[in-house]
Amino acid sequence: MDLTQITPDEIILWDWGWGAINATMAFTWAVMALLGVGSWLVTRHLTTGPGMSRWQNLLEVVVDYMRRQIIEIGDQPARRYLPFVGTLFVFIAVSNLLLIVPGFIAPTASLSTTAALALCVFVAVPIYGIAATGVRTYLRQYVQPTVFMLPFNVIGELTRTLALAVRLFGNVLSSTKIVAILLAVAPLIFPAVLSVLGLVTGLIQAYIFAVLAMVYIASGTRAHGRAAPGPTADHPDPVTVVGGVGSPIPQQEES
Amino acid sequence: MDAQESIAMVSIFTAGITIAIGSIGPALGEARAVAEALRSIAQQPDEANTITRTLFVSLALVESTAIYCLVISLILIFANPFWNAVQ
Numbered sequence: 001m002d003l004t005q006i007t008p009d010e011i012i013l014w015d016w017g018w019g020a021i022n023a024t025m026a027f028t029w030a031v032m033a034l035l036g037v038g039s040w041l042v043t044r045h046l047t048t049g050p051g052m053s054r055w056q057n058l059l060e061v062v063v064d065y066m067r068r069q070i071i072e073i074g075d076q077p078a079r080r081y082l083p084f085v086g087t088l089f090v091f092i093a094v095s096n097l098l099l100i101v102p103g104f105i106a107p108t109a110s111l112s113t114t115a116a117l118a119l120c121v122f123v124a125v126p127i128y129g130i131a132a133t134g135v136r137t138y139l140r141q142y143v144q145p146t147v148f149m150l151p152f153n154v155i156g157e158l159t160r161t162l163a164l165a166v167r168l169f170g171n172v173l174s175s176t177k178i179v180a181i182l183l184a185v186a187p188l189i190f191p192a193v194l195s196v197l198g199l200v201t202g203l204i205q206a207y208i209f210a211v212l213a214m215v216y217i218a219s220g221t222r223a224h225g226r227a228a229p230g231p232t233a234d235h236p237d238p239v240t241v242v243g244g245v246g247s248p249i250p251q252q253e254e255s
Numbered sequence: 256m257d258a259q260e261s262i263a264m265v266s267i268f269t270a271g272i273t274i275a276i277g278s279i280g281p282a283l284g285e286a287r288a289v290a291e292a293l294r295s296i297a298q299q300p301d302e303a304n305t306i307t308r309t310l311f312v313s314l315a316l317v318e319s320t321a322i323y324c325l326v327i328s329l330i331l332i333f334a335n336p337f338w339n340a341v342q
Contacts, residue, residue: 005333006329006330069308072304072305072308073308163316163319166319166322166323166326167315167318167319167322169326170322170323170325170326171322173326173329174322174325174329177329204311205315207311208311208312208315211308211311211312212312212315215312
């Protein structure tokens with residue numbers, strides 16, 4: 001991306017009359033292929049014996065870390081949420097970390113990608129909530145504490161989706177932009193230093209995106225007083241919900 | 256000064272002002288959040304995991320205000336919607 005382009009959507013790689021492939025789509029497919037083929041290759045030879053391959057070790061560490069984080073945040077068994085939240089984290093983290101490959105433009109630097117991911121979270125929250133507590137209980141939390149809070153709850157649902165999309169987009173795009181600006185100003189060493197900073201930011205943003213998705217899902221499924229009783233259980237503010245999870249981890253998941 | 260020049264002038268000035276003012280609040284807020292989190296970790300090192308995770312999430316939430324300002328100034332500079340309106 002050069003200086004005047006604000007999104008990788010503007011880079012057209014291939015153009016037919018009826019459709020075009022831009023850089024966002026191409027690099028999204030590249031990340032998808034890398035993740036899919038890589039996971040398939042690693043999980044073909046799974047073993048429980050001592051002769052474990054390094055790649056299986058890597059995958060186990062990553063998956064186990066995500067599982068423990070989900071248990072701590074959601075205060076529930078991780079089995080139902082790991083596929084969705086884990087996929088979000090792995091996809092965003094890999095597309096941000098592939099910044100080290102020359103010529104690669106992170107697909108998360110496009111508002112289209114991040115809006116799609118945020119819409120997935122927006123749809124997943126009611127699905128998980130209704131599956132966990134039922135339609136009536138889920139819908140009732142929109143009129144808590146009073147009916148007059150209904151518009152604010154709905155607006156909050158929409159704005160946090162917008163914030164989720166714009167936050168990831170802004171962070172990734174700004175690190176890409178800063179590297180592009182520095183390439184024009186001081187092209188010798190400083191772009192590399194800022195790229196390292198971009199790697200850190202990208203990983204933290206992937207973590208934050210996954211954690212926020214899990215927090216939203218947990219606040220949707222944790223309807224009234226079923227788990228984590230106390231004044232913070234019904235509070236829609238995600239920070240308060242995270243702060244309220246001080247209760248012990250379920251023991252059956254710690255094996 | 257025709258319309259395009261004034262649009263350029265106002266856009267560049269506003270972009271700078273937006274990111275300058277918009278980053279003051281999140282900077283102060285994040286500094287306070289980090290200071291409080293460090294104090295809490297010093298008092299209760301056992302809870303460091305929970306505190307760190309909560310800190311990261313809240314930093315992301317606080318920082319989003321600055322990110323909005325950044326996006327607006329980027330739009331004003333690189334993708335100004337009013338450029339084509341006056342031509």
